[in-house]
Every structure is written in structure tokens, then in C-alpha cells.
Amino acid sequence: xxxxxxxxARLVLVTGKGGTGKSSVAAALGRLSAExxxxxxxxxxxxMQTSMPGLLGRTPEYAPRPVAPHLDVCNxxxxxxxxxxxxxxxxxxxxxxxxLRNRLVELFLDATPxxxxxxxxxxxxxxxxxxxxxxxxxxxxxxxxxxxxxxWVADDLLHDGPIHQRAGELIALLxxxxxxxxxxxxxxxxxxxxxxxxxEGLARVAPVLAPPVLLLNQAAAPSLAEDxxxxxxxxAAVVDPASAAGELAAAGRWEADLERxxxxxxxxLSTLGRPVxxxxxxxxxxxxQGGPEAVVRQLARALARELAIPTGGEP
Amino acid sequence: MTGADLLLDHKLVICVGSGGVGKTSVAAALGLQAALxxxxxxxxxxxxxxxxxNSLGLPRFGNEAVRIEVPDxxxxxxxxxxxxxxxxxxxxxxxxxxxxxxxxILGNRIFLAIADSIAGSQDYMATEKLYDVVSSGTWDLxxxxxxxxxxxxxxxxxxxRLARFTDQQIMKWFLAPYEKERGFGRLLLGTSALVFKxxxxxxxxxxxxxxxxxxxxxxxxxxxxxxxSEAVIAMFRHRGTAFVVVCAPTSASVETARFFLGELRGRGxxxxxxxxxxxxxxxxxxxxxxxxxxALARGLGQDLAPxxxxxxxxxLGAADRRLRELAALEERRLTQVQQAMGGGxxxxxxxxxxxxxxxxxxxxxLGEHLRSA
Numbered sequence: 001x002x003x004x005x006x007x008x009a010r011l012v013l014v015t016g017k018g019g020t021g022k023s024s025v026a027a028a029l030g031r032l033s034a035e036x037x038x039x040x041x042x043x044x045x046x047x048m049q050t051s052m053p054g055l056l057g058r059t060p061e062y063a064p065r066p067v068a069p070h071l072d073v074c075n076x077x078x079x080x081x082x083x084x085x086x087x088x089x090x091x092x093x094x095x096x097x098x099x100l101r102n103r104l105v106e107l108f109l110d111a112t113p114x115x116x117x118x119x120x121x122x123x124x125x126x127x128x129x130x131x132x133x134x135x136x137x138x139x140x141x142x143x144x145x146x147x148x149x150x151x152w153v154a155d156d157l158l159h160d161g162p163i164h165q166r167a168g169e170l171i172a173l174l175x176x177x178x179x180x181x182x183x184x185x186x187x188x189x190x191x192x193x194x195x196x197x198x199x200e201g202l203a204r205v206a207p208v209l210a211p212p213v214l215l216l217n218q219a220a221a222p223s224l225a226e227d228x229x230x231x232x233x234x235x236a237a238v239v240d241p242a243s244a245a246g247e248l249a250a251a252g253r254w255e256a257d258l259e260r261x262x263x264x265x266x267x268x269l270s271t272l273g274r275p276v277x278x279x280x281x282x283x284x285x286x287x288x289q290g291g292p293e294a295v296v297r298q299l300a301r302a303l304a305r306e307l308a309i310p311t312g313g314e315p
Numbered sequence: 316m317t318g319a320d321l322l323l324d325h326k327l328v329i330c331v332g333s334g335g336v337g338k339t340s341v342a343a344a345l346g347l348q349a350a351l352x353x354x355x356x357x358x359x360x361x362x363x364x365x366x367x368x369n370s371l372g373l374p375r376f377g378n379e380a381v382r383i384e385v386p387d388x389x390x391x392x393x394x395x396x397x398x399x400x401x402x403x404x405x406x407x408x409x410x411x412x413x414x415x416x417x418x419x420i421l422g423n424r425i426f427l428a429i430a431d432s433i434a435g436s437q438d439y440m441a442t443e444k445l446y447d448v449v450s451s452g453t454w455d456l457x458x459x460x461x462x463x464x465x466x467x468x469x470x471x472x473x474x475x476r477l478a479r480f481t482d483q484q485i486m487k488w489f490l491a492p493y494e495k496e497r498g499f500g501r502l503l504l505g506t507s508a509l510v511f512k513x514x515x516x517x518x519x520x521x522x523x524x525x526x527x528x529x530x531x532x533x534x535x536x537x538x539x540x541x542x543x544s545e546a547v548i549a550m551f552r553h554r555g556t557a558f559v560v561v562c563a564p565t566s567a568s569v570e571t572a573r574f575f576l577g578e579l580r581g582r583g584x585x586x587x588x589x590x591x592x593x594x595x596x597x598x599x600x601x602x603x604x605x606x607x608x609x610a611l612a613r614g615l616g617q618d619l620a621p622x623x624x625x626x627x628x629x630x631l632g633a634a635d636r637r638l639r640e641l642a643a644l645e646e647r648r649l650t651q652v653q654q655a656m657g658g659g660x661x662x663x664x665x666x667x668x669x670x671x672x673x674x675x676x677x678x679x680x681l682g683e684h685l686r687s688a
Contacts, residue, residue, distance in 0.1 A: 018334015019568065049574045051567060089517060098509065104488045105510055112518075112526070113428045140334055153428050161519040186335070227619040228627045234615040235608060245607040247598045251635040252627070254595075292566050 006213045006277075007033060007307060009180040011128050011173065012135045015144035016184035017194045021217045023051035024292065025184045025279070026137040028299035030056075034071035035300070038132035041072040045120060045138060045147070050075060054292040064127070074127075078116055081123040082109060088122075089162040117150035118163055121170050128173065141198045148174065149205035175208030183212040187219060187258065187265040199272055214269055219278035220258035229256060277306055321587055321661075322349040322456065325557045327449050327550070328587075329459045331579075332561035333571040337592040340681060341561050341665075342460035343394075347675065348682035350390035354455040357393045359448060378402065378444075385675060390455075395448070402444050410539035419532040425525055442547045449550060486530045486537070557587040562652060564594055564645030573655040580657060588661035590685065591649050596666045597642045602635060604628040 006012060006029070014026040023044075030042035041064045044050055052075075053059045056067045062080035064072035086096045099105050109115050127134045138144040151174065154167035173179060181202060185195040199212055224232070236249040258281065269276050279302050321328065322345060330342045339360060346358035357380055378398040385392050404421060411417035420426050449457050492511060515523055550556060558579055562572035572589060579586040605628060612624035653662055665684040668677055 019336060019563070019565075020334075021567075023567070049571065051570075054566065054570070090513065095509065095513065099513065102510060104485055105514075108485050108489065108514075113425060157424060157428055157525075158522045159519050160521075161515075161517050163517060164519060191335070224630065225620070225623070225626070227616070227623045228630065231612060231616045231619055231623050231627050232631075235612060238611070238615075239608075244598060244600065244602040245611075248602045248604055248607060248631045248635055251597075251638045252631040254638060255630075255634045 004307065005178070005210075006180050006182060007036070007303075008178065010133060010176065010178040011124070011180070012133065013138055013144075013148070013179070013181045014136060014184065015138040015141060015181070015198070016215075017186075017191050017198070018140040020184040020186050020191060021279075022140070022184045023137050024055055024296055024299060025182070025215055025217065026135050027052065027055040027296045028303060029182070030071055030073075030133070030135040031068065031296060031300040032303055033133040033135070034068055035304075037070060039070050039130075040133045040135065041074060041127055041131045043124060043127065043134060043136045044073075044075040045136065046076055046078050046081075051137075051292075055296050057293055072131075076120050076123045078110070078120060081119045082106070084126070085119045085122050085166075088126075089166075114150050114154045114157065115163065117147050118154055118166055118170070121147070121151065122166050125166075125170060125173050141194055142201075145198070145201045145205055148202070148209070152205065171208060174206055177210070179210065181209055181212040182215060184215045184217055185265065185269065186217055187262040189261075189264070192265050192268050195269070196272070199274075211272075211274055214272070214274050214276045215279060216262070216265060216269070216276050217279045218258075218281040219265075220255065220262045220281050221278075222259050222263065224256055224259060232256060277303065279303065279306075321345075321557055321559070322354070323352060324555075325456065325587075326454075326555035327445075327457050327459065327553075327557070329461060329551075329556065329558045330561050330590075331461050331558060331575055333568050336561050336563040336568050338561045339460045340678065341590055341592055341685070342458045344678045344682035344685060346392055346394075346456070346458040347385065347678050348686055349456050349458070350385060350388050350392040351679075351682075353389040355391045355393075355453075356456045356458065357395060357448060357454045358458045358460065359395050359397065359445065360460040383675075393454070397444050406443050407536075410536045410543075416532055416536075420529070420536075423525070423529045423532065425529045443543065446543065446547050446550060450546075486534055490527060490530055490534070551584055554585070556585055558584050559587050560589045561592055562589060563592055564648050566648060569648045569652055572652050576652075576655050576657070576660075586657075586660060588663065589652055589656060591652065591662065591664040593667040594645055594649075594664055595638055595642045597635075597639050601639065604632045604635075 012026075012029055014022050014029065016022045016025075026042055030040050033040040042052065042056065042060075044052060044060055050060055052073050056071075056073050058065060058067045058073055060073045060075035062074060062077050064074040067073050083096070083100060086099060087093070090096050090099075109119075124134060124136055139147065151167040151170040154163055155171065158164040158167070183195055183198060185191055195214070202209060202212060232249065232252050236246075236253055239245045239249050241250065262278075266276060266278075279299055328342075328345060330338050330345070332338050342360070343358050346356045349356045378395065378401045380393040380395045383392045383394055407420050407426075408417050411420065445457070445459060448454065518526075560572050560575045560579070562568045576586065576589070608628060608631070609624070612628055616624045616627075649662075649664070656662065663685050665681055668681060
């Protein structure tokens, strides 16, 4: 049910340990949503190095730009978000210009704790009003937590004014039933450790947030029969690892390891009591050919299959 | 430069790169190699996820250096994990002119918000601790494991957000209307008056009052901050410092490595080269499973289900082909990284080791690969 919630959500917040494929998953979720005919935007948060040109075929700008039918991409840069936020908060245009021209004021706003985060999240909230689904590629684990807790910090520090008000609105947005955090995880022990800590951290700093949907990327489905595994271990024990035969055995153990690690990850993640969506690993999806954009399409297909939902997109 | 030179000729080695490339394991392996070569080494992590502790097989450790027992090691291996909240309190204590000022700052709610919960201040605190540790002279070599790339740049952008926040100019400007002797309002003419009215509207006057109190307490500290940050930058550029870019042969990581090489060059930071970790290795020829293992597999599998040998051999052939395809792709990606490297920079690589790297023997094997590569 919560997986279905992910595709029907208004706001999807994607995070996870660095290197787990967060951005690819965010792009794939966006693609899937768009293929179902929902107006969708994939959002990067003030990144210096964008992943989206490779994943969605376009360098994101502040203003959302189309990459496919119903699918846009954008990058919420701080300077633009500040300008937009000031325009919303202060009705007089002339005054906004005056403020933005004053470098000290800009420095002050940038440096004052929480303002940057509120302004950036505020832009995300604005996008939520304009799209059926907003998929945010959040920063990695600890930094995502730091970002998401700012509305509570601001709500506590400020007693009135538009930031205080916006903080309250953001808390309400994060607590909506159609807001879904989504944590991407790999079948590796250290990644699972960090994911368990991340889920605990999210629940602590943003208690209104729904429990995250877990996406296990590069999952290796069990393929080796128990007897095959036994035989492989026997062979590996007697062949010279440096020989061609040893190499074959090593290739077999490489896949067996991936399968074992996937099973272990699923078991440990099950302690969270959350459903885990599995994305098959690349090699199993038909080879390593094609660039990142092809991978995103494959991920979107795999997700559609997992959810048993029809899509209108190309194969 | 060989792997040994990197570890013997420097006082500080900073590992940078995206997440998931085994950066922490590489940092720990480099530290271990240096300790085995007789140096007294500290591996420092600023990673909130305690990956280094994981890699070293320790439950967890804190702001104090912990000695890692390494059998038959002529040097010493120590590890430390930065606790930002702890460090920031130390720092305020050190740069405050007196205990009362320090108390006032440490009790201010705005300060507490910066110290504990605002993104970016952790990175700044990391450079603070790093400076302390390197300049203490306790260690022959410090190996730093930085957070993943998008934020590792914040960490290079010292003095960082906290120091920007306490920028003298901003403070003077902001505090002007609060100066008692001048009287509130007299200086507020034209733009300033309007801007202050607006800030009051945006933040609420209660917050501005609190902020002014914070600034007033902080005012004397700015020079201390600036001097520290200049010293930190000088430390980064020093001859005894080497940055190494750690990457994995995935497309995202390779992109990040190229980006990082450019950024370090642009900032004038000394970069020794790239460590490509987690490579899949294959031999030169595609093996024939039946010819190589057919008889052996049937012999070893007599007690198992019928046809187990046949189905396993078919799987081994398929696994080998997938592995070859992957290794070839990785090779192409790493060539792109090498093309982005400058003159004098080195390229090291290490294979993906079976299982996960989090005990000393495995770290040792990883380090040996790096040294010999």
C-alpha cells in the first residue's frame, strides 16, 4: 500500500547514502509518474554538480524545463529561490529589487541560520502547487536530515513573520499523507547500517513525516540452487585462484556474493517493518550497455513491474 | 610519486570523492600502510554515519583519538571521529576573550541552532578540528576521510557559513541601530531604515533582538575566526598536504572524480592523483567452463541433485561473461578519469575485494594493492 502511495504521492523526497543511485531513482520515479500522465517535475537541490543531464538528458535550470511528455526537471538554486521568495513575502516589487541589490542584506539572509533551507524548501512547496508529482533528489543521509529539520528549528526560533509562517506551512506539507520519503539502499552491509540510522534520524527530527519507502537498488534475485552453491564452494576450495578455472569460480562467487548480500540486506531492513521495493541490478536487466539515461528507463520499467501498474511509455 | 611516497612524504592526506566508493576504507587502508611503514598515524573522519568505525570493526568512537591495535606494527594507528557539537564548543571557548563571553554565546538559542542543526556548520567544524590535530605535532601523518562530494566542497570553502555569519561587515551593519550611545533610529535613514523594517517584518522583532545579542557577544571573535580560517587554507596548500580523489568505476562516480580534479586545480589545492577503488578484474581470455571444470564439477557433485554440475557450469559461463562486460565498461570509464588528470598526478587502482572491507587483514590487503599499483 505504501509503495502504491509512492507513485500516487504529491511530494516524493528521495534520499539515501551517497552512491546508492538516489538521483537515478529520483529520475526513474519521475519518468514513471509522467508516463502515467501526471504532470511531474524532478527537482535537484542547489547542486554544484548536476546528475540530471546524463539521467534525463537536460541540464536543469531554476525554471522547470521539459525533458519528456508531462516531465520537467529543475534545480532549486539559492539565489533564484531567494528572489522568488522575497517577491512572495514582500508585495512591493521595488522593495524586493532594493533588497537584492544590497549585498549585505543578501549575505545576511544567506548567513542567518535556517533561511537558506526555508527558502529552498519553500520553492519545493510552490512546485507542489503546480504539479501532480514533485520528486526531490535530496542530499545524502545526514545532510537530508539537516535540511528537513529546519522548519522545526525555524518554527522554534522565530515567533512571527513570513519565515515563521512558511515554516509552519512546510511542517504541514511534510506531514501530508501524500508526502512520501523514499530511502535508496544498496545490498551492502555498511549501506544498510547507514540506512537504518537514517530512518531513525528522520523519525526523530521530522516526526510528522510518513515512514520512508525503502528502495533496494541493484538487488540480485536468488538464482543459485542450494546444491549449485554447495558445488561452487567445493570447486572454489580446490582450484588455483590464479588459473583460468579459478577465475570462472570467482565469477560464480561474485554473483553468489551479490545474491547473499541482497538476502542479508532484505533481512536486516525487514526490522524496520517497512515494505522494500527491489530494483534488479544492471547486469540482470539486460547488460551494461547504454548510458545512464537507458538505466533510468530500465529502472522505471522495473518499478512499474514491481507495482504491477500499466504505463503508457515506450518499451 | 608512488603509493609509498604519498604516505611517507606528507603530513596530511585528504581523501575526497563521492559516496559509496569505499573512501573510508581507502583512508583507513592508507593509514594502516603508513603505520606499518613505521609512522604514527591518525585517521580522522567527519562522517556522521560512523563508517570509519565500521571499517575498523569498532562499535563507535568519539572526539578523542582511539588507538587501533595492529599486530607486528612498527608504527601506530589511531582513529578519531569528529563530534561537531563538541568541537564548536571547544572553539568558542578558545576564541572568546573571557569565560563570560563564551557563556553568553553558548547559551544563545541562535548559536545552539547553528551548532546543532544547521547544514554546513559540521563541515566548517571539521576543518577546525583538522587544523588542531595537524598542528598539534602529535602525528607524523593525518589521513582525513571527508564527507561525500556535494558537501566536501563546502568543507573546502572555509571560512564557511559560520564565519560568514559573523562577518565583521554584516555585524557592523546589523548592529548599527542597536548601538546604545547613538540611539535607536538615528542612523536609520533611507535604504537602511527600509531594510530594517523589512527584516523585522520577515524575521519578527523578537528574533532580531536575539540575533543582535548574539552578534554583540560574537563581535570580538571575528578576527579569531578569520585567522583560523586563513591558517586552515594555508595548511591545505602546504607542501606536506596531498589531496587524493577516490572514485569507483561507476558513471556517476567517474563524473564526480573529473569534477573534483577540476575544482581542486581551480582552487590551487595540491592533488596527488586518483585512487580508483572497487574495480572488477578479469583475466585475458574467456574461459570455457566445460573444458576447464567439467570433469572436476561432476566428480565433486556426485552426491548432489542430478545435473547440478551442468547447470552450475552454464551459470559460471554466464557470470563470467557479465563480469567481462562490466570490467570492460569500467576500463573505459577510468580512461576518462585518467584523461582529466594533470601532469605529475598518479593513478592508483584497487580491486573490489570479496566480502566487505572492515577488518584489519582486509584493510591491509587493500593497502597493499594501492602500494603496488
